[in-house]
Amino acid sequence: MLHIVNKSPLERSALDSCLAAAQPGAAVLLIEDGVYAATRGHAGEGKLRAASAHLQIYVLAPDLEARGMAQSLADGVKPIDYAGFVELVAQHRNCQSWL
Amino acid sequence: MNFGILVNEGPYTHQASDSAYQFCRAALAAGHQIQRVFFYHDGVNNASRLTEPPQDDRNIVNRWSKFAAEHKVDLVVCVAAALRRGIKDENLAAGFRISGLGQLIESSIQADRMVTFGD
Amino acid sequence: MSEGTAKKIMYVNRKAPYGTIYALESLEVVLIAAAFDQEVSLVFMDDGVYQLKKGHQTKGIEMKNFQPTYRALDDYDVNKLYVEKEALQARGLSQEDMCVPVEVKSAAEIGKLMEEQDVLLSF
Numbered sequence: 001m002l003h004i005v006n007k008s009p010l011e012r013s014a015l016d017s018c019l020a021a022a023q024p025g026a027a028v029l030l031i032e033d034g035v036y037a038a039t040r041g042h043a044g045e046g047k048l049r050a051a052s053a054h055l056q057i058y059v060l061a062p063d064l065e066a067r068g069m070a071q072s073l074a075d076g077v078k079p080i081d082y083a084g085f086v087e088l089v090a091q092h093r094n095c096q097s098w099l
Numbered sequence: 100m101n102f103g104i105l106v107n108e109g110p111y112t113h114q115a116s117d118s119a120y121q122f123c124r125a126a127l128a129a130g131h132q133i134q135r136v137f138f139y140h141d142g143v144n145n146a147s148r149l150t151e152p153p154q155d156d157r158n159i160v161n162r163w164s165k166f167a168a169e170h171k172v173d174l175v176v177c178v179a180a181a182l183r184r185g186i187k188d189e190n191l192a193a194g195f196r197i198s199g200l201g202q203l204i205e206s207s208i209q210a211d212r213m214v215t216f217g218d
Numbered sequence: 219m220s221e222g223t224a225k226k227i228m229y230v231n232r233k234a235p236y237g238t239i240y241a242l243e244s245l246e247v248v249l250i251a252a253a254f255d256q257e258v259s260l261v262f263m264d265d266g267v268y269q270l271k272k273g274h275q276t277k278g279i280e281m282k283n284f285q286p287t288y289r290a291l292d293d294y295d296v297n298k299l300y301v302e303k304e305a306l307q308a309r310g311l312s313q314e315d316m317c318v319p320v321e322v323k324s325a326a327e328i329g330k331l332m333e334e335q336d337v338l339l340s341f
Contacts, residue, residue, distance in 0.1 A: 006115075017232065017264055023329050031118060083129055086102075086125045087129070089212050090211075095213075095338065096338040107341060140239060179246060208254065
C-alpha cells in the first residue's frame with residue numbers, strides 16, 4: 001500500500017506514526033511540508049534511511065523545489081512529479097494519508 | 100482508472116486544495132478519470148464564489164470551476180459541513196453542487212482509488 | 219449491496235476532540251456510512267485515542283459532547299473499533315479508560331489491517 005505524509009516531522013508525529021505502522025514493502029510518499037523529512041542533515045535523516053531498508057520512500061519534487069530544498073535530497077529517497085504521484089496511487093491497491 | 104478525491108481543507112490556508120488540484124490534473128493527463136472531488140470540513144470553502152484573491156495569486160475557486168467545466172468533473176460539497184460554514188446555493192461557485200455525505204461513501208465504493216488531501 | 223461486493227472501509231482517527239472539528243465530522247461520516255452495508259472499521263491512533271477517553275464534560279466550553287454517539291455505533295452495526303496500544307501508553311491511558319468496547323492493537327498490527335482495506339479515510 002501507499003502511505004502519504006504531508007507533515008514536517010519536527011512539528012508533528014505523522015511520519016513516526018506512519019513508519020510504525022507501515023508494513024515491509026510498502027511505499028511512503030512525502031508531500032507538502034512532509035518533504036523536509038527527505039533532506040540531508042535533517043535530525044530524522046537516520047531514521048528515514050533505516051526505514052528505506054524495507055520501505056520505498058518517495059518525495060514530491062515540486063514541493064521540495066518550492067521550499068528551496070531540491071539540492072538537499074537525502075540518499076535513498078526517490079523524487080517524483082505529480083504524474084509519478086498518480087502512478088504510485090494507481091500501482092498500489094490502497095492509500096492512507098497521515099493527516 | 101477512476102479516482103475519488105477528498106479535500107478536507109479550505110483554499111489558501113493549507114496546501115491541500117492545491118495538491119488535490121495538481122493531482123487531478125496529472126491524473127487526467129495520464130488518461131485516468133476523476134470520479135468525484137468531495138469537499139469536507141473547511142474544504143467546503145473551496146466552493147465560495149465570494150473569494151477574491153490578489154491579482155498575482157492563483158484563484159483556487161475559479162480554477163476548480165474551470166476544471167469542472169472543461170473535464171466534466173463532479174465537484175460535491177458536503178451539505179452539513181457547508182451549512183455550518185455559510186456555504187449555500189446563493190454563494191456557490193460554478194461547477195460545484197451541494198449534497199450529502201452519502202456522496203463521499205458512494206465515491207469510495209465506486210472509485211478504484213480514494214485519495215485524501217487535508218491537514 | 220451483497221456480501222461479495224462490500225468494500226472494506228477503514229476510518230482513521232488521529233486527532234483529539236474539541237480542539238478541532240475533525241473528530242466530530244469524522245463521526246458524522248461513519249454514521250452515514252453505516253447505511254451503505256460496507257465492512258466498516260474505525261481505528262484510533264495518536265491523539266485520536268482521546269476521542270474515546272471516558273467522561274467528556276463539555277458544558278464549560280459550550281460545545282456539543284458527541285461522546286454518546288460512539289456508544290450508539292454498535293446500534294449501527296459498527297463494532298470493529300481498534301485502538302493503538304502505543305498511543306494509549308504514551309498518554310497514560312489504558313483500555314479501561316475507553317468509553318466503548320475496543321480492541322487494543324499495536325501500531326504494526328494496525329498497519330497490517332490497513333493493508334487489507336479497500337479504502338482508508340482519514341480526517
